Amino acid sequence: MPEPKSIILDWGTSSLRAALVSETGETLDTRDTTSGGIQFVKDGAFEAALMETVGAWFDAHGAIPVLASGMITSRNGWIEVPYVDAPAGLAELAAGTRQITLANGAIVTFLPGMRDPAAQPFPDVMRGEETQIVGFGLDKNRTLVLPGTHSKWARVENGRIAGFQTYATGEIFALLTKHSFIAKASEPAPGSEPRWEAFDRGAGFAASDARAADAFLSAVFSARTGVLAGVLAPDDIGDYVSGLVIGSEFRQARAAGWLKPGEAIGIVGNNVLNSRYSRVAPLFDLDIEPGPTDAAKGGVQLIAGQLQLTNEG
Amino acid sequence: MPEPKSIILDWGTSSLRAALVSETGETLDTRDTTSGGIQFVKDGAFEAALMETVGAWFDAHGAIPVLASGMITSRNGWIEVPYVDAPAGLAELAAGTRQITLANGAIVTFLPGMRDPAAQPFPDVMRGEETQIVGFGLDKNRTLVLPGTHSKWARVENGRIAGFQTYATGEIFALLTKHSFIAKASEPAPGSEPRWEAFDRGAGFAASDARAADAFLSAVFSARTGVLAGVLAPDDIGDYVSGLVIGSEFRQARAAGWLKPGEAIGIVGNNVLNSRYSRVAPLFDLDIEPGPTDAAKGGVQLIAGQLQLTNEG
Numbered sequence: 096m097p098e099p100k101s102i103i104l105d106w107g108t109s110s111l112r113a114a115l116v117s118e119t120g121e122t123l124d125t126r127d128t129t130s131g132g133i134q135f136v137k138d139g140a141f142e143a144a145l146m147e148t149v150g151a152w153f154d155a156h157g158a159i160p161v162l163a164s165g166m167i168t169s170r171n172g173w174i175e176v177p178y179v180d181a182p183a184g185l186a187e188l189a190a191g192t193r194q195i196t197l198a199n200g201a202i203v204t205f206l207p208g209m210r211d212p213a214a215q216p217f218p219d220v221m222r223g224e225e226t227q228i229v230g231f232g233l234d235k236n237r238t239l240v241l242p243g244t245h246s247k248w249a250r251v252e253n254g255r256i257a258g259f260q261t262y263a264t265g266e267i268f269a270l271l272t273k274h275s276f277i278a279k280a281s282e283p284a285p286g287s288e289p290r291w292e293a294f295d296r297g298a299g300f301a302a303s304d305a306r307a308a309d310a311f312l313s314a315v316f317s318a319r320t321g322v323l324a325g326v327l328a329p330d331d332i333g334d335y336v337s338g339l340v341i342g343s344e345f346r347q348a349r350a351a352g353w354l355k356p357g358e359a360i361g362i363v364g365n366n367v368l369n370s371r372y373s374r375v376a377p378l379f380d381l382d383i384e385p386g387p388t389d390a391a392k393g394g395v396q397l398i399a400g401q402l403q404l405t406n407e408g
Numbered sequence: 409m410p411e412p413k414s415i416i417l418d419w420g421t422s423s424l425r426a427a428l429v430s431e432t433g434e435t436l437d438t439r440d441t442t443s444g445g446i447q448f449v450k451d452g453a454f455e456a457a458l459m460e461t462v463g464a465w466f467d468a469h470g471a472i473p474v475l476a477s478g479m480i481t482s483r484n485g486w487i488e489v490p491y492v493d494a495p496a497g498l499a500e501l502a503a504g505t506r507q508i509t510l511a512n513g514a515i516v517t518f519l520p521g522m523r524d525p526a527a528q529p530f531p532d533v534m535r536g537e538e539t540q541i542v543g544f545g546l547d548k549n550r551t552l553v554l555p556g557t558h559s560k561w562a563r564v565e566n567g568r569i570a571g572f573q574t575y576a577t578g579e580i581f582a583l584l585t586k587h588s589f590i591a592k593a594s595e596p597a598p599g600s601e602p603r604w605e606a607f608d609r610g611a612g613f614a615a616s617d618a619r620a621a622d623a624f625l626s627a628v629f630s631a632r633t634g635v636l637a638g639v640l641a642p643d644d645i646g647d648y649v650s651g652l653v654i655g656s657e658f659r660q661a662r663a664a665g666w667l668k669p670g671e672a673i674g675i676v677g678n679n680v681l682n683s684r685y686s687r688v689a690p691l692f693d694l695d696i697e698p699g700p701t702d703a704a705k706g707g708v709q710l711i712a713g714q715l716q717l718t719n720e721g
Contacts, residue, residue, distance in 0.1 A: 215616075215618040216613040216620070216630050218637055219629070220636060245590075245629065263588075275576075300528070303528075307573065310661065311624045311660060312653070312660055313573050348623065352619055
C-alpha cells in the first residue's frame with residue numbers, strides 16, 4: 096500500500112467525509128459520518144469530532160496534514176475563512192487559507208471560498224466549487240458549469256477563475272415539484288430510469304425559438320397546462336420540470352453572457368445531475384469537454400501543493 | 409332600496425361568495441361562506457349548499473336569476489363548462505354559458521373560462537379572469553395585466569380577448585418566501601406597511617439594463633447574497649423578493665411581446681397586489697389606465713345581458 100500522506104475533509108453542515116490519501120492522490124481509506132456534521136457538534140468541539148472520526152489514522156500514520164473545505168470554513172464552522180475575491184487562481188486561493196495546529200501536532204489547513212464582487216445585483220459567493228474548478232483545470236480559458244442545488248457558471252481565463260454566477264436551479268426544481276400547486280410531482284420509484292421523453296420536452300421548449308421561453312415565470316405554468324392538454328402524464332411532471340428548469344438555466348446563462356453557441360463547456364463534478372446537463376448542452380449547440388471524475392480532491396491537493404511551495408519559497 | 413334583480417356567485421374551491429344586485433349593478437346584500445366551498449360540498453349537493461347560502465333571498469324576492477363563475481364550472485364543480493377559445497368577445501362568451509333550472513324555478517347560468525390555443529408550449533387557460541377583462545372593457549385595443557397567484561397578461565383587440573399568458577408569479581413568491589433556503593422571509597406584522605425601499609430595490613434590478621436580470625434563476629439567489637453583502641436586512645427579504653418577482657414578470661412579459669415601452673396598460677381588479685404592480689409599471693415606461701373597481705361583477709352582468717339579447721333575438 097502507498098504511504099498515507101494527508102487527510103482530506105469535505106466537512107459540511109450535515110456530514111463529515113474524510114479521505115486518507117497518498118502523495119499521488121490515491122484514496123487509501125474513507126470515513127463518512129453524520130455525527131460529525133457541523134450542526135451536530137456542540138460547543139465548538141470540532142477537534143474532538145475530528146479525532147473521533149480520523150483519530151485512528153493519526154495513531155497509525157502520525158500527525159499527517161489535514162486539508163479541510165466546506166461549511167466548516169464558514170461563520171458556523173470551526174474557523175471562518177474570508178472569501179477570496181475573483182479573479183483568483185492557485186496563488187490567491189493558497190494565500191487565502193488559514194491553518195491551526197491540533198493537540199497532536201498535525202496542521203489543519205482550511206481552504207477559502209470565493210466571492211465575485213462584479214456580480215449583479217450583489218457580490219456572488221461560493222464555498223467548495225472553486226476547489227472543484229481548480230481540480231478540473233485552470234490551464235485553458237473556458238466556461239464551466241457545476242450542477243447542483245445552487246449551480247455555478249464560471250469562467251476560467253489566464254489561469255484564474257475570472258468570475259462566476261449562481262443559478263438556484265436545483266432549489267427551484269425542488270420547490271416546484273414538492274410544494275407547488277402547478278407542478279407537484281410524485282416521487283419516482285427507487286432505481287427507475289428518468290422519463291427522458293418528458294425531460295427532453297421540457298428542455299426542448301427552453302431551447303426553442305419561442306419568445307415565451309424567455310418568460311420563466313410563465314414557462315413553469317406549462318407543467319399544469321401540459322397535463323390539462325393531455326400531453327403530459329402525471330408521472331411525467333418531475334422529469335418535464337427537470338428538463339424545463341435545466342434548459343432554462345442554459346437559456347438564461349446564454350442571455351447573461353456565460354455561453355455562446357459553438358463553444359465547448361466543462362461540466363464539473365460527478366453529480367447525478369451531470370447526465371442531465373450533458374443531455375441539455377447540445378440543444379444549445381455546446382460541446383462538452385471531458386474532465387476528471389474527482390475534481391474536488393484534485394483541487395484540494397493542487398491548492399495544498401501551492402501553499403507548500405509558497406511556504407518553502 | 410332598488411329592486412333585487414339577480415344573484416351573482418363567485419364560487420370557488422374554498423369559499424362561496426354571493427351578491428344580491430339590482431338591475432343597475434348595485435350590490436344590495438352579500439353572503440360569504442367557507443362551508444359552501446366546493447371542497448366542502450359532499451356528494452354533489454351543490455343545490456343544497458346554494459339554498460343554504462341564498463335561500464332567504466329567493467324567499468324574499470322570488471326565483472331571480474343566478475350567475476355563477478369560478479371553479480364551480482370546472483371538472484370538480486357543479487357542471488363542467490368547456491373553455492371558450494381565444495379570440496373571444498361577449499358573443500362567444502355568452503354562447504359558451506350553460507344553464508340549469510333549480511327546484512324553485514330559478515335559472516342558474518354558469519359562465520365559461522377561456523383557453524388560448526396559440527399559447528406556447530401548451531394551450532393556456534383561465535377561469536374567471538376573462539369575466540374581469542370583459543368588465544374592464546373590450547371597447548379599445550390594449551394590454552391588461554391581472555395580478556394574482558397565477559397572473560394573466562392579456563391583449564384586447566377589436567372588441568375581443570385576442571390571447572393571454574399565465575405567469576405563476578404569486579406562487580413562485582410564496583414558494584421562495586415560505587419554503588426556500590435562499591429567501592425564506594418572516595411574516596410581516598399584521599397591518600404593517602410594506603418595506604418599499606426593499607421592494608423598489610428588487611423591482612429596480614429586474615427593470616435594469618443588467619444582463620443578469622434576464623437570468624431569473626440567478627436573480628432569486630440575490631435575496632441571499634444581498635443579506636450576505638449587508639445590503640438587505642432579514643426583514644427586507646419578503647418585500648425585496650416581491651419587487652424582484654413582479655419586476656421580473658414585467659421584464660419577461662416584455663421579452664414575450666406583451667408590452668412595449670411608452671404604452672399604457674390596464675391593471676385589472678382590486679387585489680392588494682395592484683398597488684405593487686402600479687409601482688412597477690413606470691419602471692418599464694408604462695402608463696396605467698384606470699379601470700372599474702369591480703370589473704368581475706361588471707363582466708358577469710355584461711355577459712348575462714348579451715345572453716339575454718341572444719335569447720330574445
